[in-house]
Amino acid sequence: MLKFWNNARLNRLLSIAQAKVAKQSLSGYCKKYDFVPETNHLSQATRLLHTGRVLAKYNKQSNQDDEDETDDVGNVKEFADERDSKVVKANVHSLRADLLIKAGLGMARNKVETIFYESKVRVNGKKLNKKSVQLNVGDEIDVIRGFSHSNPSHLVVSRVIVLDFSNREEGYSVQLRRYKSLLIENYSGTNAYKSSDTVQH
Structure with a gap:
């Protein structure tokens, strides 16, 4: 009880x-x-x-x-700077090639248009025919600065590689790897660069 x-x-x-x-x-x-x-x-x-x-x-x-x-x-990926390159973070309205060049290389809009009309832009080794083409992770954008002064069969380029992107309220947050100056072989076929410009590398 x-x-x-x-x-x-x-x-x-x-x-x-x-x-x-x-x-x-x-x-x-x-x-x-x-x-x-x-x-x-x-x-x-x-x-x-x-x-x-x-x-x-x-x-x-x-x-x-x-x-x-x-x-x-x-879960946001972090990328470290590597030799001769720097990771750039930027916010863009879309993944258009011209916007990524502008963000990655810090170029003015009119400068981006100039290099496009001079056929100095290659995406994954191919000539860029439309500025508005949408890119994705892993794509490489080369901006040709000219032929190498020491090795005329090679080009000096500035390269931007798309590492990662995520959606934002308006547009995307992107991470790009930027190489200010790379020495590469000239592209082949119709994508080859033809000019008399030379650049010190």
């Missing part, structure tokens, strides 16, 4: 403690959302206990969402 009475008393105390915690949670919730609870047939303790459980479930879900957001931010 004494054991039953102690269990009943313990359960009652536990319910009161839970109701107090729930009441505190409810008052904070009511203040936050300017909400006045209506009286119904349930006892105040039961209502508060139910509300406390709902709030605990909501808080648990909210904490999980916060952790998921943190994980998403943690």
Whole structure:
């Protein structure tokens, strides 16, 4: 009998403690959302206990969402600078070739247009015929500066490689690897560069 009475008393105390915690949670919730609870047939303790459980479930879900957001931010790839290159981060409206050249090499828009019309741009070794062509991860953009002074069969180029991109509210956040000056063999066939310009490398 004494054991039953102690269990009943313990359960009652536990319910009161839970109701107090729930009441505190409810008052904070009511203040936050300017909400006045209506009286119904349930006892105040039961209502508060139910509300406390709902709030605990909501808080648990909210904490999980916060952790998921943190994980998403943690998934951003980081690229290190390598020899003769630098990683450039930029925000662009689209992945057009001309915008990526501008962002990667820090060129003015009119300069980008000039080199395009002079056929000095190659994407993955092929002549760029449209400035608006959309690029992707791994694509290489070469801006030809001229023939090498010391080795006329080679070209001096500035190269931009698309490393990674992610969607933003407006456009994309991109990571590009920039080589300011590279010595490469001239392209073959119709993509070959033909000019008398020479550059010191």
